[in-house]
Amino acid sequence: MTTESAVTTSETTSREVVLKVNNLKKYFPIRRGVFQHHVGDVKAVDGVSFNVYKGETLGLVGESGCGKTTTGRTIIRLYEPTEGQVDFQGVDLATLSGRELRKTRRKIQMIFQDPYASLSPRMNVLNIVGEPLEIHHIVNTPGEKKDRVAELLEMVGLDPAFMNRYPHEFSGGQRQRIGIARALALDPELIICDEPISALDVSIQAQVVNLLEELQEKVGLTYIFIAHDLSMVRHISNRVAVMYLGKIMELTDRETLYTNPLHPYTEALLSAVPIPNPAVEEKRQRIILEGDLPSPAKPPKGCNFNTRCPKAFDRCFEEEPTLVEVEEGHYCACHLVQPSK
Amino acid sequence: MADHTIQPASEHLLEVKNLTTRFYTEEGVVHAVNGISYTLDEGDTLGVVGESGCGKSVHALSIMRLIPIPPGKIEAGEVLFRGQNLLDLSENEMRRVRGAEIAMIFQDPMTSLNPVKTIGFQIIEALKLHQGMDKQQARERTAELLHLVGIPEAEQRLDDYPHQFSGGMRQRAMIAMGLSCNPNILIADEPTTALDVTIQAQIIELVKRLQHQLGMTVIWITHDLGVVAGLAQRVNVMYAGHIIESGAVKRIYENPHHPYTVGLLGSLPSVGTRKPGRLYSIPGEPPDLIGDQKGCPFAPRCTYKVERCAYEMPPLEEIEPGHIVACWEKDKVRKA
Numbered sequence: 001m002t003t004e005s006a007v008t009t010s011e012t013t014s015r016e017v018v019l020k021v022n023n024l025k026k027y028f029p030i031r032r033g034v035f036q037h038h039v040g041d042v043k044a045v046d047g048v049s050f051n052v053y054k055g056e057t058l059g060l061v062g063e064s065g066c067g068k069t070t071t072g073r074t075i076i077r078l079y080e081p082t083e084g085q086v087d088f089q090g091v092d093l094a095t096l097s098g099r100e101l102r103k104t105r106r107k108i109q110m111i112f113q114d115p116y117a118s119l120s121p122r123m124n125v126l127n128i129v130g131e132p133l134e135i136h137h138i139v140n141t142p143g144e145k146k147d148r149v150a151e152l153l154e155m156v157g158l159d160p161a162f163m164n165r166y167p168h169e170f171s172g173g174q175r176q177r178i179g180i181a182r183a184l185a186l187d188p189e190l191i192i193c194d195e196p197i198s199a200l201d202v203s204i205q206a207q208v209v210n211l212l213e214e215l216q217e218k219v220g221l222t223y224i225f226i227a228h229d230l231s232m233v234r235h236i237s238n239r240v241a242v243m244y245l246g247k248i249m250e251l252t253d254r255e256t257l258y259t260n261p262l263h264p265y266t267e268a269l270l271s272a273v274p275i276p277n278p279a280v281e282e283k284r285q286r287i288i289l290e291g292d293l294p295s296p297a298k299p300p301k302g303c304n305f306n307t308r309c310p311k312a313f314d315r316c317f318e319e320e321p322t323l324v325e326v327e328e329g330h331y332c333a334c335h336l337v338q339p340s341k
Numbered sequence: 342m343a344d345h346t347i348q349p350a351s352e353h354l355l356e357v358k359n360l361t362t363r364f365y366t367e368e369g370v371v372h373a374v375n376g377i378s379y380t381l382d383e384g385d386t387l388g389v390v391g392e393s394g395c396g397k398s399v400h401a402l403s404i405m406r407l408i409p410i411p412p413g414k415i416e417a418g419e420v421l422f423r424g425q426n427l428l429d430l431s432e433n434e435m436r437r438v439r440g441a442e443i444a445m446i447f448q449d450p451m452t453s454l455n456p457v458k459t460i461g462f463q464i465i466e467a468l469k470l471h472q473g474m475d476k477q478q479a480r481e482r483t484a485e486l487l488h489l490v491g492i493p494e495a496e497q498r499l500d501d502y503p504h505q506f507s508g509g510m511r512q513r514a515m516i517a518m519g520l521s522c523n524p525n526i527l528i529a530d531e532p533t534t535a536l537d538v539t540i541q542a543q544i545i546e547l548v549k550r551l552q553h554q555l556g557m558t559v560i561w562i563t564h565d566l567g568v569v570a571g572l573a574q575r576v577n578v579m580y581a582g583h584i585i586e587s588g589a590v591k592r593i594y595e596n597p598h599h600p601y602t603v604g605l606l607g608s609l610p611s612v613g614t615r616k617p618g619r620l621y622s623i624p625g626e627p628p629d630l631i632g633d634q635k636g637c638p639f640a641p642r643c644t645y646k647v648e649r650c651a652y653e654m655p656p657l658e659e660i661e662p663g664h665i666v667a668c669w670e671k672d673k674v675r676k677a
Binding site for chain 1: 392393507508509510537538539540541542543545546564565566567568569570571590591594595604605606608609610611612613615616619620621622623624626627
């Protein structure tokens, strides 16, 4: 695959591109029977392309099973990509191996959803946060490690005196802070935040989001923020990509997406989110989608959204729409939406 | 609305008085629900909101008498349903109340449905037991119920097992089961938390429609202030086992007077508008409910706290008609 999609080529603005994902695919094979015949694929990520610019937060939203988490994990090579390129600072992460991969991957870190499952219960905070420092030979003595870990804990708002404690002694919000400290340890350029707040209580969510924003300003980080909470994504993201069944349906800047969504799926998704204001809720007209998400093992023919789309017509069942630039920086994959030029 | 003529013992459909539930665990006594009181009238939708550990689910399980004893114990209080105290009933009598008078649906339908029995069987069983229907009647009624909650080809789906249903369909089946005996009150404990937003919207729309059709009274327990805004007329905000603010949904959202409610509402981003700058955040963590509770449980996180808060729990007092708040400084508290 050498052809680049519309998304990654046409954006020739002056902004520096940190990550360029091109036609990324991740299929999980379905095997059956004694001989484990390959009978099909779960197309978790099916040809996803986007750019991430330096210092921005790109929101990746969609319902469960839409492939947003798999996209994040495939970028960082926790899953081997089936196809496509992941261009990070001039190197293709998708084909790197061994030492080279490890060296480059330092610059991309991940924060996980479940702060209870993502920290080893047998390691204390010093070792959890300090482990990456040792692996990459950033610190050489125990004293250096301690100093750096203390510095990192302070950055995320934890008392360095907690260094010798174990994860079970912390609350969910504090554990997520430990996870963030570990992600920061190697001075990354890009952090992939995979639903970092969805396991936390409402009053703690705002604390963690504020911390992420502060760190972004202080250290100049770039984020890919994966979430299903569209309200929080609106708050934190500069641009937002909406995924459905392994594909990007719409991608544009925050304000445009939330005030002028073009894709029928984005419209329905936004209208389904409850708004914490009874006066607004009273007057709201909801678009209620019928049915459930189809299985990514058997996506429908034509447009992936055609089984639930209130606006689907003949062509949607025949031909798959491609993601095209409708207005500057606004991409949409729908037969009903045509470029204005 | 309450009909005063046909309910002689109590003018309310449900009246919870000073309900107190504790758990006696090895780590100590967990003060899960600390003397909550409220009333519910026919046709009402009451939202109960709060974070994990605030006692909102335990309060519902206490009403249903589904608290595991031990370690749990309902220490004090009354739950008057049509004037009768449910806490005084024998286990046999209570079994007749559950399902037939008050039904409950849970967050995770997969753990509430029996995985080795068909969906149809599980509802038919309830109908035969509670309504005394024969097999054929029960089967027809079940198909009707599944149709009512929007399961397509309901007759064919009766013989499916829970794993053959999607998450949204399982929750619909749970609701059908809850409705099967025409309960007066439906208690929904975070029924949409595990679901995607588009499916959540379907379920909320369904409950609203059913309420309209059947005149059901609903208690909707959730941590999501957005869901309550669109669904309930009244809301109880809970914190550390106390109701700390209660009133009409519109008033609470427009004019909250407890620092916790103010903080919660302020910390929520909205999909409809974007406030520039940082989100308001409540400092600190929810309290540990083990051990003796003294003073206002929110005091350690509160920006309005005064000396008194540390040792004396403020009573719920009316700040405007029908709007009660438990805060010593309630007159000073303003929306963030």
